[in-house]
Amino acid sequence: MAETVVAGIPTSDFKITSTLHHSHDESLIKPDHDETPTVDYSLLYSNDLDQRAKTLQHLAKACEDYGFFYLINGVPEDVVTGALKAVSDFFDQTTLDERGEYKKKNPTDRFSWVSNYNTEENRECLKVVSHPQYHCPSKPAHLREILGEYLKRSHEVELGLARALSKILGMEETFIEKAFKLQAGFDVTAMNFYPPSSQSKGPIGLPDHTDPGLFVSLIKDVNGGLQILSQKGEWISVKIPPNAIFINFGDQIEILTNGRYKSNVHHVVLENNKVRRISMATLHRPALEAAIAPETAFVNQSHPPAYPRMTYKEYLEFNGFDEIDVQSSITQLRLY
Numbered sequence: 001m002a003e004t005v006v007a008g009i010p011t012s013d014f015k016i017t018s019t020l021h022h023s024h025d026e027s028l029i030k031p032d033h034d035e036t037p038t039v040d041y042s043l044l045y046s047n048d049l050d051q052r053a054k055t056l057q058h059l060a061k062a063c064e065d066y067g068f069f070y071l072i073n074g075v076p077e078d079v080v081t082g083a084l085k086a087v088s089d090f091f092d093q094t095t096l097d098e099r100g101e102y103k104k105k106n107p108t109d110r111f112s113w114v115s116n117y118n119t120e121e122n123r124e125c126l127k128v129v130s131h132p133q134y135h136c137p138s139k140p141a142h143l144r145e146i147l148g149e150y151l152k153r154s155h156e157v158e159l160g161l162a163r164a165l166s167k168i169l170g171m172e173e174t175f176i177e178k179a180f181k182l183q184a185g186f187d188v189t190a191m192n193f194y195p196p197s198s199q200s201k202g203p204i205g206l207p208d209h210t211d212p213g214l215f216v217s218l219i220k221d222v223n224g225g226l227q228i229l230s231q232k233g234e235w236i237s238v239k240i241p242p243n244a245i246f247i248n249f250g251d252q253i254e255i256l257t258n259g260r261y262k263s264n265v266h267h268v269v270l271e272n273n274k275v276r277r278i279s280m281a282t283l284h285r286p287a288l289e290a291a292i293a294p295e296t297a298f299v300n301q302s303h304p305p306a307y308p309r310m311t312y313k314e315y316l317e318f319n320g321f322d323e324i325d326v327q328s329s330i331t332q333l334r335l336y
């Protein structure tokens with residue numbers, strides 16, 4: 001059988017690490033430990049140039065040392081709360097049969113609903129393509145408009161952050177926007193519903209994974225269960241403040257920066273959750289045809305290109321060729 005070739009490179013040349021599952025050694029998990037930095041989005045565009053420069057510096061440190069942070073003053077709190085309430089209504093006001101209508105039939109469907117209650121994963125999840133065209137279930141009736149408002153605001157923040165990131169990387173302001181062709185960025189929004197631990201079929205809400213794309217912006221109704229592996233190798237319990245969005249880098253920014261910014265492994269555990277939990281993760285992703293490779297500015301003798309050049313579409317093919325449901329695995333793309 002002919003060997004699979006992605007971006008001109010036989011896939012056997014990719015370093016296939018066996019798994020993304022990291023040690024869940026108790027000593028590495030600090031349930032109440034949260035050192036996630038906070039970045040004030042509004043100050044990135046402050047009229048006070050000194051304040052702006054300081055905030056950019058703070059962002060640069062958060063990106064290098066963590067690759068994830070809480071973003072405040074990006075999307076107004078009432079828009080976030082409204083969107084989460086509407087998503088909660090989707091899970092409350094539609095029946096399982098109605099939600100089942102959104103079960104994926106083709107890889108190119110613009111909706112994908114799954115209900116996974118087993119020992120490996122315990123959640124229901126509705127994923128929709130949210131950019132460049134926004135798709136939304138028709139029930140409940142208010143969902144489309146309320147969610148649409150949140151997505152519009154979060155897309156503006158995505159572009160604003162992409163510009164700030166380009167600057168702190170020492171590049172021209174539109175560097176990321178152009179590299180990822182963000183005008184046609186193929187975003188997917190995942191709406192997650194986790195049961196309380198008393199009703200789950202196991203302790204895991206969502207197993208270890210990285211997210212595809214530039215970054216994910218995550219909001220939730222209640223905190224509990226999201227843990228992220230820090231660059232120091234410790235699991236941090238994410239507790240998103242009420243007025244914040246959680247930003248976590250994805251695979252393509254790791255590729256573009258040749259590993260300077262990391263796509264961080266995370267998971268959701270349900271062990272102590274007394275109540276059900278809703279979260280919404282918007283995956284800000286490149287356009288399908290954007291070809292992404294380590295940028296020459298981040299490549300030198302001691303840091304040769306660590307990932308192959310591939311279009312976002314080829315990356316999806318490598319991951320099983322589903323445009324919406326990506327089982328992301330950045331470790332499998334590392335060349336060394």
Ligand SMILES: O=C(O)CCC(=O)C(=O)O
Nearest residue numbers: 190192211226268279281
């Ligand atoms: O529910 C969460 O807190 C995390 C969700 C997540 O990681 C995802 O949808 O990719």
Ligand SMILES: [Fe+2]
Nearest residue numbers: 210211266281
């Ligand atoms: Fe995720």
